[in-house]
Amino acid sequence: MSDFLLELRSEEIPARMQERAREDLAKLFAAELAKAGLKTAEIVTYATPRRLALIARDLPLATEAVREEVKGPRASAPPQALEGFLRKTGLTRDDLVERDGVLFAITDKLGRATAEVLAEAVPAVIRAFPWPKAMRWGAASSSTESPRWVRPLQGIVALLDEDVVPFEVAGVASGAATVGHRFHHPGVITIGSAQDYVEKLRACHVVVDGAERRASIAVGAKLAAQGAGLSLVEDEGLLFENAGLTEFPMPLLGRFDASYLSVPPEVIQLTARVNQKYFVCRDADGNLADAFVCTANIDAEDGGDQIVEGNRKVLAARLSDAKFFYETDLKTPLDELRPKLDKIVFHEKLGTVADKVERVAKLARWLVEAGVVRAADAASSPFATPVSTTHPVTPAKAGVSPERAGQEPREMPASAGMTGGADGATARLADMAERAARLAKADLVTGMVGEFPELQGLMGGYYAAAQGEPVEVAEAIRDHYKPVGQGDDVPTTPVTVAVALADKLDTIFAFFAINEKPTGSKDPFALRRAALGVISLITANSLRLSLYKAWSFWRMFARLSVPPSVDHAYTSSLDFFADRLKVQQREAGVRHDLVDAVFALGGEDDLVRLLARVQALQGFVGTEDGANLLAGYKRAANILKKEGFEGAAEATAPGYAPEPAEAALIAALDAAEPRAAAAVEAEDFEGAMAALASLRAPIDAFFDQVTVNDADPAKRTARLALLARVRAAVHRVADFSRIEG
Structure with a gap:
């Protein structure tokens, strides 16, 4: 079994695209492997501002030999159909196998080396990658057929264990070389295999795991705020964004002029968040403090003092604009703005x-x-x-x-x-x-x-x-x-x-x-x-x-x-x-x-x-009485539908001596209908359900002991009318025909 490492290095990938890109890379890569009959035990992906990486673990050295069977036309089909099938498969008539009068094309495909499969799969993944926005670059960009990527590709690492998987995309050849942090280690790094990729980059000031960068920022920002006697205003979205902007994050706390606190806190927080990607802090009383936490991408020799000062100046300019807008707006009453x-x-x-x-x-x-x-x-x-x-x-x-x-x-x-x-x-x-x-x-x-x-x-x-x-x-x-x-x-x-x-x-x-x-x-x-x-x-x-x-x-x-x-x-x-x-x-x-x-x-x-x-109905249908009444209702409704009965559902005495079960159902309806109606009127829906529950046993007995489609037309009509009364009584609460089960 082998491990495969793929790193696609480019100019800066927007932070908002990185997490989705990791998911897409894993999905597209797995799909390409599946086409070739390869499976991997695990796919791990990473994203930083400058690289998108994947490690596929426990790949076999080669694909298995497979037999493919394609169904063709019937043996008696016209010659044109047979010729088309032969052109499609590249076989002759003698190569086809006939079973039950149908022709089949059967071919044996030999196994392929995994490196060969990967050399075809990765360029296909790159070509199909669904970036929300992508660009073309270089001389080839004049053609719409040229490769596209979120930013120009600068390097590709493709290693199956210690061996380079050779291919080329957009003029960039795969290899084993990458680069470290833009400032701390801009030189070339040679990767040995997937096993040393993460740690080798970490030694060169690149944390490739986004979750690790987020944790580092979260802890560092919180400690920086606590060190100043403040509490950090946590923001998960901002955490993801800062992690997507840095390869070696270093949270730093700075201060701004307290006079800006006259501006509503939401304005300050939004200005810091949207324009500058800064966290804000609160004091011991829970009020917004004159402090911010920015995330640097370097471990500065001066402890970040110059970085903080530069960020303070930029934030001050933004807050000055916000304060101007706020003070200017306050001078005009809302009534005067309405026109x-x-x-x-x-x-x-x-x-x-x-x-x-x-x-x-x-x-x-x-x-x-x-x-x-x-x-x-x-x-x-x-x-x-x-x-x-x-x-x-x-x-x-x-x-x-x-x-x-x-x-x-x-x-x-x-x-x-x-x-x-x-x-x-x-x-x-x-x-x-x-x-x-x-x-x-x-x-x-x-x-x-x-x-x-x-x-x-x-x-x-x-x-x-x-x-x-x-x-x-x-x-x-x-x-x-x-x-x-x-x-x-x-x-x-x-x-x-x-x-x-x-x-x-x-x-x-x-x-x-x-x-x-x-x-x-x-x-x-x-x-x-x-x-x-x-x-x-x-x-x-x-x-x-x-x-x-x-x-x-x-x-x-x-x-x-x-x-x-x-x-x-x-x-x-x-x-x-x-x-x-x-x-x-x-x-x-x-x-x-x-x-x-x-x-x-x-x-x-x-x-x-x-x-x-609805809540009363949900409680009712979950009971034994409710389930049985629902079954009885559906049986009654199905009979009425089958018979096309649309007669009256009013309480009328039958013109014959009803059978005991029939009489019991009539009596139960006579008692339940007014109780249910009164309960619905009073919005006592539990009471309405209880009234309907009293029909359960009489309905069961009626279907067990009474023949609805009696030979006597008068009895048949009266009994269908009785079932219509059941349906109408239930419909005072809900249309049971819409209830599943």
Whole structure:
């Protein structure tokens, strides 16, 4: 058995591509081996900024001899078919074997040396490599047939044990030579075999294992922060990026001017992260500290002092820009920025961002006034969460004009005649929801969000707080995009919930109204994410919302050139919500067929009520009574379908003396139907299931003792009608025909 080493050395590989490249290299290499009938015990891959490497362990010295059999035409086939098959296989008619009137081409292939297979496999891997972006280089680049790689290839190491596997790609011949660290050991290194590859490069200041580099950075950065009495703000994505930028990482701690801490901490962290790839730190109180950790690629003789100073200067320039944007933005109230939204197109068929803001504001207010979002729970906890627990924004900071400094939070106007009590609380909540919705998108035209689009919403929250808006309004502006993905926080404060829900509902309703729905894997307007956000907001806050009522209200003021069949757009959107709900609930352990069974009843668009019914149904079908009732229901439904019976399902006395089991089922239905109906009306779905469970034994006895298709037409019709009653009773809770099993 032999080990094979492959190293593809190039100019710098972007950090974001390295991990995927390792996976692709292993997959493509294994596929090429499989084509030749070779198997390896293990494939290990490595990636650094300058090299992509692979080690395949325990390869056989040669492939095994194989016999290939290709089925051809029948012996009686026309001559043209036989001639085509002979051309394809390169054989003569006498070489073919006939079995059961069919011709077969059978060839014996001798085994091949593994080195020969590898010499063909590696160039094929390089040619097929799926880099997200690749380039051509040199004189050959004038042809589209020239090889492509992420950056120009500079060297190839290909060793099967100690022997070079000879081949050439893009003018680069394989060999045993590579280079070490760009600065510490730029000279040529000769690799002996796969066994000494990792350690030989380590001796030359190259850590080829990305996991080892990440661990080194994580530990080094944490120790550097702790040495200064600080704690590191951990960031896994940044860890991968720094590891992808260095071959010999050395974390170093530096300081920046503390005056920049007047800028919101998220801005400082994003500036350091996105522009410079630095980690940030917190002090003992949990506040952002005037410190950063950069990752050098060399072990500097001065301990990294010059590197830190250079990075400090670059970061200072970035933070100076951020501070300028922030202070400039604070000078213009959000109200004065709103007219600029008229110049930003949201969608050519949906108008401008200002048009969207108008729709969201009206819908947010309606959600409160319709009682979907309530102020009742606000009395004991009046939304006291600050805009930032680590960096509260106050008007006295960051260049706010003197006349605005120290200003008290703005009071929202109270609706006439509704200044106290529950109605007054609702009116104030509705005013705040509308106000927050009208200001929520204003930060899109600020300098800070123009520089960092990731901060939209967040900066609006800071600016709103600084200009004296109520904390509830500032919070809603800050968080109205949430939740933006799985694991994100779901807003729970009423003003934020109203605005966040209105924003997402408007997006879904609007795009479905113009028939711009997700198709396959394409979802350019992130409607799936918006729908999951709506579901999370509704379920986390137990909001009793009729999606149809929300759609109907939205339609009244949307002012869109919607298709003629507007209700079809709503139906499509409800189906879309059902699909998203199944995805979300699957992760919670809820069966998708049970969601289908409840949605199939039609008319159910209250997701809280729907999920309560689904959960009760899941508990019921998992019991013996539930499983047996499901079996009895399906037997009844199958008989009705086979007979094409569409008669009435009302309780009517048969015109004959029913058999005992028949009479027992009638009595059981007479008792269960009103109990189930009353329980469903009271949203006591467990009670409804219990009522249905009482039908289990009578249904079993009925099928055991009664002939449905009796020779007497009257009995047959009455008994089919009785089965229709069973089906109708069950359908009060769910469409059991959609349940699997």
